[in-house]
Amino acid sequence: MASALIRKALISNPNGFRKAIGLFYNANRNHWNYQYKPGPYPRTPEERAAAAKKYGLTIEEYQPYPEDMCYGDYPRLPDIGTDSKDPYYPYDYPDLKRNFNEPIHARQEIFGEDRYDISMRPRFPLWYQWMWFLGVVGGSFALYLFLEDYKFGRPVTAKQYPQEGPHYLFCAK
Amino acid sequence: MGQILGSYNARNVDLYMDDKPTFNHQDGFSFERKQREMIAREEDLISARIPPVKRDYCAHYLLEYQQCRYKNMPMLYRCAHEKHDYLNCEQQDYVLRMKEFERERRLRVRERRLVGVA
Incomplete structure (x- = not known):
């Protein structure tokens, strides 16, 4: 598999040896999905310490998800959306606002800058937004109900059609 | 402004838009x-497929206008006079309705005054 990938990369782009080095490196490190899986749920303090070390956290910081959520020993990190992170900090990966070896939140795929910011601080509180929404809509409706009795039309009688009996002009015969 | 106030006060004698005299x-x-x-004639209007809402006292102008359109298609600017006649007639019809409204209002006010005196 790895040799086939390297051959393909070299043949399709003979000048791209630099890319081949990257491929070669990744293939040799054997990074496959099953190796990203978290370990079993930590029960003893020693297991917790080992898990904290594995994810690069201190023991005080480390906190696993409840066991029935089936995240194993994966750490429960604070819910901070990427959009809420400091944009002026010199991150190692500025596009992701992430540092090297920084643990990734279990739901990071939804917390990206292009998706959802769970820790967003709204500019206006919710009660304020509701107050204005209900004030405008309710106020308009109240005005509509109030003005229901004050409607008026144009000062004309019904249109005259010949079959609806004789009609008369305002001049003498 | 004036016509709005005129029709607004007509509610005092229970008269509204499109009421009948x-x-x-x-x-x-x-x-x-x-x-x-x-x-x-009604048969002509039916034959020309003039819709019932337009079969009013100006229908003969509309009929002429439609005949002109039929003859001159697509040179419709040649029917400008026919169209003008028709629209003028409709405008006079509207003026007549306004006059009827005002007459109805005044008669109702007068009736109310007479009843009040008596």
Whole structure:
């Protein structure tokens, strides 16, 4: 598999040896999905310490998800959306606002800058937004109900059609 | 502005837009009123497929206008005079309706005054 990938990369782009080095490196490190899986749920303090070390956290910081959520020993990190992170900090990966070896939140795929910011601080509180929404809509409706009795039309009688009996002009015969 | 206030105050005598006149057509006139006459024939209007809402007292102008359109298609600017005649007739029809409204309002005000006195 790895040799086939390297051959393909070299043949399709003979000048791209630099890319081949990257491929070669990744293939040799054997990074496959099953190796990203978290370990079993930590029960003893020693297991917790080992898990904290594995994810690069201190023991005080480390906190696993409840066991029935089936995240194993994966750490429960604070819910901070990427959009809420400091944009002026010199991150190692500025596009992701992430540092090297920084643990990734279990739901990071939804917390990206292009998706959802769970820790967003709204500019206006919710009660304020509701107050204005209900004030405008309710106020308009109240005005509509109030003005229901004050409607008026144009000062004309019904249109005259010949079959609806004789009609008369305002001049003498 | 004036016409809006006129129709707004007409509610005092329970008169609204598109109501029908209720008084005798000769009330308040010293002369005998001329009756409106329908010039276009119903069969012609049906034949020309004029919709019922347009079969009013101006229908003969509309008929002429449509004939002109039919003859001159697509040179419709040649029917400008026919169209003008038709729209003028419709405008006069509207003025007549406004006059009827005002007459109805005044007669109702007068009736109310007479009843109040009596």
